[in-house]
Amino acid sequence: MVSTSAVRIQGLWKRFGQQIAVAGIDLELPAGKFIGLVGPNGAGKTTTLSMVTGLLRPDQGTVEIAGHDVWRDPVAVKARIGVLPEGLRLFERLTGRELLAYSGRLRGLAGAEVDRRAAQLLDVLDLAGAQHKLVVDYSTGMRKKIGLATALLHNPEVLFLDEPFEGVDPVSAQTIRGVLERYTASGATVVFSSHVMELVESLCDWVAVMAAGRIRAHGPLAEVRGDAATLQQSFLALVGAQGRAAGSDLDWLGGGAR
């Protein structure tokens, strides 16, 4: 039988000292979907994505991507995935164009093919004018975009993005969105983490809600949203933050300097 799961996570755990960051996750992410991993600060999203993409070794558990075990078969997995990690580190002394050329060659693509794809990606992501600038001189949003181009260059089956829209202006966000929508429409899978509910609601067709290291809900967006008017509302109910007074103790705040 052909597997329809892009990612299969079983019994995943990670502890940092006393802190349990990921507390036993079992999750199957369907292929060909635009998937949002949402959760409050410190929920364990980045830790999970790091383990799923082979950047951080789990204490326990397994992860399979397109049927390959991430830790037993890392080369097969890494050939099939693209990653835009949190706190993206880039080769700062290369130009954007050089960075893509370098990444493409590392991925084993022929030079002419890298050139063709790089030119198209730079154009679509509105970076053509900055392609000969050093990456160190790029703005936050430009760094996200060149990071995305690097992650897409080898046409991965599954793309993992940690907070891809943070620091990105609305015009660039729209561009990135268009690229990702076209990419998933062709059958590829996007998994991205965010705490911006409106964004997840407008982009994703499948979501997993995480809190305190566990998955609280997962499934098609409409199912997870349930009877709530918005994903934000069902999210607040799921993570138990409903009715929390917005700073009722901060009686000194406001009113200007006295």
Ligand SMILES: Nc1ncnc2c1ncn2[C@@H]1O[C@H](COP(=O)(O)OP(=O)(O)OP(=O)(O)O)[C@@H](O)[C@H]1O
């Ligand atoms: N390298 C580390 N050393 C110690 N603790 C860590 C480390 N990385 C993460 N943690 C802890 O694990 C928990 C989960 O962190 P993680 O970064 O995965 O959350 P997150 O959901 O991505 O949060 P945010 O939305 O704020 O980025 C937090 O309590 C964090 O302090």
